[in-house]
Each structure stands twice: as C-alpha cells, then as structure tokens.
Amino acid sequence: MLSDRLFGLVAVLVALAYMASATQVQTSFLSDPVGPKAFPMLVGAVAALCGLYMIVRPDDDPDWPPGRTLLALLVCIIVLISYAYALKPLGFLIPTAITAAILSYQISPRALQAILTGIALSVGLFILFKYALGLGLFPFPKTWFAAAS
Amino acid sequence: MEILNNLALGFSIALSPYTLMLAVVGCFIGTIIGALPGLGPSNGVAILIPITFTLGLDATSALVLMTSVYYGAMYGGRISSILLNIPGDEPALMTTLDGYPMARQGKAGNALVLSGVASFVGAFLATIGLLLLAPLLAKVAYKFGPAEYFALYLLAFCTLGGMSSNNQAKAALASCIGLGIAMIGLDNNSGLPRFTFNNLHLMDGIDFLVAIVGLFAIAEVFFFIEGKGKSSSIGVKLDKVTVPWREIFSTKWTMLRASLVGFIAGILPGAGASLGSFLAYMSEKSIAGKDGGFGTGVPKGVAAPEAGNNAAAGGALVPMLTLGVPGSGTTAVLLALLMTLNITPGPTLFTDRPEVVWGLIASLLIANVVLLLMNVPMVKIFVRVLQVPAWVLLPGVTMISFVGIYSLSGSYFDLLLMVAFGVLGYILRKLDIPTVPVILGILLGRHMEDALRRAMVLSDGDFLYLFSSPIAIGLWIAAIAGFVAPMFLRGLLQKPQRVTD
Numbered sequence: 001m002l003s004d005r006l007f008g009l010v011a012v013l014v015a016l017a018y019m020a021s022a023t024q025v026q027t028s029f030l031s032d033p034v035g036p037k038a039f040p041m042l043v044g045a046v047a048a049l050c051g052l053y054m055i056v057r058p059d060d061d062p063d064w065p066p067g068r069t070l071l072a073l074l075v076c077i078i079v080l081i082s083y084a085y086a087l088k089p090l091g092f093l094i095p096t097a098i099t100a101a102i103l104s105y106q107i108s109p110r111a112l113q114a115i116l117t118g119i120a121l122s123v124g125l126f127i128l129f130k131y132a133l134g135l136g137l138f139p140f141p142k143t144w145f146a147a148a149s
Numbered sequence: 150m151e152i153l154n155n156l157a158l159g160f161s162i163a164l165s166p167y168t169l170m171l172a173v174v175g176c177f178i179g180t181i182i183g184a185l186p187g188l189g190p191s192n193g194v195a196i197l198i199p200i201t202f203t204l205g206l207d208a209t210s211a212l213v214l215m216t217s218v219y220y221g222a223m224y225g226g227r228i229s230s231i232l233l234n235i236p237g238d239e240p241a242l243m244t245t246l247d248g249y250p251m252a253r254q255g256k257a258g259n260a261l262v263l264s265g266v267a268s269f270v271g272a273f274l275a276t277i278g279l280l281l282l283a284p285l286l287a288k289v290a291y292k293f294g295p296a297e298y299f300a301l302y303l304l305a306f307c308t309l310g311g312m313s314s315n316n317q318a319k320a321a322l323a324s325c326i327g328l329g330i331a332m333i334g335l336d337n338n339s340g341l342p343r344f345t346f347n348n349l350h351l352m353d354g355i356d357f358l359v360a361i362v363g364l365f366a367i368a369e370v371f372f373f374i375e376g377k378g379k380s381s382s383i384g385v386k387l388d389k390v391t392v393p394w395r396e397i398f399s400t401k402w403t404m405l406r407a408s409l410v411g412f413i414a415g416i417l418p419g420a421g422a423s424l425g426s427f428l429a430y431m432s433e434k435s436i437a438g439k440d441g442g443f444g445t446g447v448p449k450g451v452a453a454p455e456a457g458n459n460a461a462a463g464g465a466l467v468p469m470l471t472l473g474v475p476g477s478g479t480t481a482v483l484l485a486l487l488m489t490l491n492i493t494p495g496p497t498l499f500t501d502r503p504e505v506v507w508g509l510i511a512s513l514l515i516a517n518v519v520l521l522l523m524n525v526p527m528v529k530i531f532v533r534v535l536q537v538p539a540w541v542l543l544p545g546v547t548m549i550s551f552v553g554i555y556s557l558s559g560s561y562f563d564l565l566l567m568v569a570f571g572v573l574g575y576i577l578r579k580l581d582i583p584t585v586p587v588i589l590g591i592l593l594g595r596h597m598e599d600a601l602r603r604a605m606v607l608s609d610g611d612f613l614y615l616f617s618s619p620i621a622i623g624l625w626i627a628a629i630a631g632f633v634a635p636m637f638l639r640g641l642l643q644k645p646q647r648v649t650d
Contacts, residue, residue: 007580011322018329018344026341032602033610036336036343039598040329047325053318062579065375072374077572080367080547084564087555100544106374108540117541125548135203135556 001058008054015051019044072106079103091140092129097122152280159507163515168213171206172512175214176519179221184229184534185542189241190222190462190479192365196546198486199358199553208490209505213512215486219479220272220513223462224520227264227455228531232257240458243426247443247450254446258390258528263448264455265524266397267404269517271456274408275415275463276513279470282416283499283506286471290496293472295603296615300624302597305418305474308631310586312424317636319582327590328597330355337599350562357485357591359554359563363570364577364584365482366550371575373543390528393448400452403433411457415464418474425464429457463513470494470506473596478585484592 022040065073079102086095101118105111129135162168182193194215201211226241231248244264251260293301310320333344334354345351410432411425433453434443443450465480473494475481487494492505499506524531554567574584601615608614616622 003580007576007582015325021344025336025343027339032338033605034602036339036341039601040332040343043325043328043332047322047329050318050322050325054322057318059316059319059581062581064579069375073371073575076371076374077568080568080571081565083551084561084568087551087564088559088561092552096548100548103370103374103544103547104540107543108538114540117544121541121545121548125545125552129552133200133204135200135552137552 001061003061003064004054004058008051008058011051011054012048015044015048018047076103076106089141091138091142092126093122093139096125152284155284155503155507156280156511158503159509159511162209162504162508163213163511168210168508168512169515171210171214172217172516173519173523175217176221176224176516176523179218179223180225180228180520180524180531181221181534182218183222183225183227183241184531185225185537188369188542188546189226190219191482192362192369192546193222194219194479194482194486195358195361195365196550196553198482198489199362199557200549201486202489203553203556208492208502209508211490212486212492212505212509215483216509216513217516217519219483220459220462220516221520222479223272223459224265224268224524225531226458227268228261228528229535231260231264231451232532233535240423240426240454240461242423243430243454243458244451246430246454247446250444250446251448251451252446256446259393259396259448260446260451261528262390262392262525263396263400264451265521265528267400267407267452267455268459268524269521270404271408271411271459271461272463272517272520273514274405275412275460276510276517278412278460279463279466279513280510283467283471283510286467287496287499290471292620293496294618295600295607296617297621297624298600299597299604299615300621300628301418301472301474302593302600304624304628304631305589305593306586307628308418309589310583311632311635314583315581317632319580320586321632323577323582323584323586324590327587327592328594329590330360330587331591331594332598337595338602350560355566355591356557356563357588358489358557359567360570360591361482361485361588362550362554363567364574364587365478366546367567367571368574368578368584370543370547371571372578373539390525392525396448400449403449403452404456406436407433407453407456408460411460412464414457415461415477416467418468418472423477425461426454426458429460430454466513470498470509471496474593475589478588481585481588481592485588488592 019041022037022044025036025040027035027037064070079099083095083099097118099118100121101114104117105114108114126137126139130137163172179193182188183190197215197218201215206214223240226236227244227248230236230241230244231252234245234249236242236245248260248264251257306324310324311317314320331354333351335341335352336343342352407429410429414425414428430450430453433449434441437443437449441447441449462479465475465477469475469480469484471494473484475484484494492498492502550567551564554563557563577584577587604614616625
C-alpha cells in the first residue's frame, strides 16, 4: 500500500514539474498548430492521473529486500557510478577488475573467488573486445606510458 | 510468383558464405543467451546491439546476425525451463509446466528434442506466414496517414499496457514515462531544446539503447544481487539424447494448432510471445480435456507452448516490419536495432530496400534450419552453459553492457544514465509496473508526436481529423478495447502457477 502511494505521489509531483517545464519551452515564430508544448503537456497530464490513481487505489506492497540486501544494492550502485567515471581516465583493466570483483562478491561472498573472477573477466573481456571485436579500448591510463616514451 | 522472385533475391543475399556464417554465429550465441538463466532474448539482444553497431557491419549483415540471436534465444529459453525449472525468459514460463515434470521422470532428453522440433515447426510456419502476410499488410499500410499512425501508436501502447500488466494505471504510467523521456532534446519541428535544463549532454536526447540496456540488463543484475542464492535450484541430469520419433509424430496436430494460435497472438500489436505461448498451452489443455494430463509432464504440454512461443516471435515481426510498431519487448529491441542502423520500418521498407526485408526473411528460414540441426545433436554443449555460476555471469553481463554503451559515444554521461535506468527498472519491476511500455515510449515517442502534429497541420488544427477515416476509427476502437477489455478478462487470463518442488 505504502510503496504504491509513495510512488504515485512522486509520479504526480514529477508529472506536474514536467508540465511546468513544458510551459517554459520556447516556441519559434514559425510553428505548427500543435506546437512543441501540447504533446508533453498531454503526456504529463495522463501521467499525473495515473499517479493519482495509484495513490487512491494502491496495490499490495511488494517484498522489499531486508536492510542488508538493500545496503548491498546501494554499494553496487555506488560502485557502478564510480566505474562510469573511472573508465575513461583509468583505462579498462583496473576499474573493470575492481568493479567485477565487488559485484561478484555481492552475489556470492567469497573473497578469493571474487578477486579471481574480477581479474579473469577484466583480462578476458579486454582481449575479446580489443582483439576479436576491434573496439578502441585503452588498457591502462594513457599517462603511464606517455610519460615513459 | 512475385513472392518467389523476392525470395530468390533474399536467398541470393542470405546464402553468401559471409551472411551464412553470421547466421550460424548468431544462432549459437543466441541459444547460449537464451539458455543462461536470467538472460532472455530482450536483454541478450539489448546488450549486443551497441557492440554490433561499433563493429561497423552493414545493415543487412547486422540484421541477420541479431535476428539469428533473437531466434536462437527463443530456442535456448527452453533448456533452462526444462532442466532447471527456471524460465530463461518470460515466454518460456509455460514450458516449465510440463517440461520440468517430464525431465524429472527421466525423459529430459526427449523433452529437449521434442521442444526443439516444436520450436522449429512454430518458427518455420511463422516465417512462412510472415512472408505471405507482410507484403499484403505493407500494401494496406500505404493508406496510413498521420492520423492513422497516431491511432496505431496509441493502439500499441494500449494493448501492450493492457496485456502485460495487472494494473491499467501502472501500464499507462509506464508509457508516459517513456513518452516523457522521448521528448527530451531538440524539438524536431522548431529545433529548439526541450527539457534539457541547459545540459549539453541532453541536447541530442536520451539514446534509447542506453535506456534499454539499463532497464533490461542492469536491472536484472540488481535482481540477482537481491535474490543471491535463491534462484539456484537443483537441476535434473541429462543422460542420453535420442530422437523420440513417436512423441514427435503424436504431437503433430498440437504443434500445428499451437503455431497458428501463436502466430495470430504475435501479430497483434503489443501482445507478443508470452501471450502466444500462454494461449497455445491453454487451448491445447482444453482440447485434451481432463484426461490429457497437462501439468504432469506430457509431450503435448511441452510441444504446445514451444511451438506457440516461436510462432509468436515470428508473427511479432509482421507489425514490426510493415508498420514499425513492435509487438513485444524483444521486437521493441529489434526496432531499436533497425533505428540504430538507420532503417525506417514501414511499408516503404518493402519497396525501397527489398534486399533488407527479403534477405532478413530468407536468413530467418536458414537460421531456423541451423537451429534445429544445432540444437538436437549439440544440446549437451548448451546444457553445460547452465553451469556458469551467477557470480561470473552477472559481473560479465554488467561489464559487457558498460563497454557496449561506452563504445557508442565514449561519454561517461551515458554510463551514468544507464545506471540510473537500471535503478528505475528495478523500482518499476518491484512495484509491478511493466518496463516494456517505457522502452516503447522512448522508441515511438517522437514518431507519435510527429504524427499528431502532421495530422494537425493537414487539418489546420481540427482535432476531429484524427477520427476522419474508417481505418483510424477502427484503430481507436481497438485501442480502447485493448486497454479496457483485460480488466474484465483478468480472471480468465490468470496465469497458472509455476511447478514448485
């Protein structure tokens, strides 16, 4: 009950914000009868109605995972976000090994196995992507070898 | 005669050694993807699209490769259904009902071969249906103006939402989320930015591939982390694999009927393979009656959903190719592939680029034969794939998703968006809000708005123009019926529970 109500409320608020933002869309002087605002307004209005319905007639709550699992999920999200930032400056191999190891540990908590999985996946996928598929990836930070040469 | 000429053109493309090689590789990868628990056709095809794109294949080759993967994944889904009682994808759910009991009786090999043959029959007949029906529908589609297209898009959202969810409001909300996201970026008509919040990364809009990979693949990873060991049930051992001719022969009518039912379900916009396998199983169950023993491991119960599921997969290609409206999650992903390759599906595709359409259809027929030949003798190899542990598989899937999206644009922003979509997908699925309408909204949002605006330009702002032709009115009625009817049919369409140990 509560989950649906909360989500419905968020949906209504986002939909209203979306519609408010739609009114700010600039219109060019040469426009068609509908213009760039009408369709987003329509979508926002329908979304707001659906959100209201979810508040009024909520379904039963899903089984949310217990606190420890939620924490594990949060860790994963943070790791994935850091991975997104790290991939370009730090090259492929090191961030991939670390991220894969942490994800593997979250699924099956055995440290050595997770570390080996991380390293094997990182090297294996690098070879696959770089040499078999020809994607342009850098194995290490560019500056490591640029300084030496 | 025209069809034969077209087919000859198709086969001349599909039978070149290179294309044939792609079809075989695609079938092989596809079967593995389908067999891996938790990696179905939708997310399997989704994570491969960016990589295919960066490989720089030409349109026909990429399409052949990915549709082979799609068909292969449909085949592979049955392996984990039968041996582990875990459906590899949603349509394979019905196969677990009789496949798993059959495997527990020591007839795992029979069930696998029989379902392979049933898949072949379903997919083969559907491909024949596709090549007969698609050109006809393409001729009708020429009559479609913007008003009809607007109604058609609406129909797709309504039926997809109505069928795939237990709650109409939630399905509609999901469509709106997708449509709302599609609006982000520069406006097609005026070229002015909308909803970009002065963020340069948002000027081009949100790439649908980022959304698809996030919603399907990354969300799946979160579900695995939540489930941990829960999903690893003990499988059934596979001893000897022989061809059970008698069982294949005794289920021939079941296969034919199930193929027909599945194909029709597949053509309906928004219904797709899940409905196909469901309807095929339920209709065979009622034909067999109480003495049929459905649910206890009878061959017919394995053959029906597999034939129906694969026929629906073929049927879903009909509206996707002729109208540009996908019928299921996976065809939505295939539509994304076409759009990435700069191919606009629709009636003009059949006249402007016949080599793409007919090459695709011919390679589907070839892929089918390859899959049958591959699946019967090599089934033991695919069974071994099931032993890949989740703690290797899921990190691997995540890394492939990241590299795929990263190779599209080389921007960290897309990766962040992908993670955000993953979180969104997790929350939506937790709340029983379907994610496929979100994808459909992102894919079709711009087209839907364009259709509305062009209709209004033609009629000079008269809204009644939307209902001005019989086709448009028919589509509106179908849309409303498709959205409302499932509310009343919910009792009838209640899905049977999975077999539990």
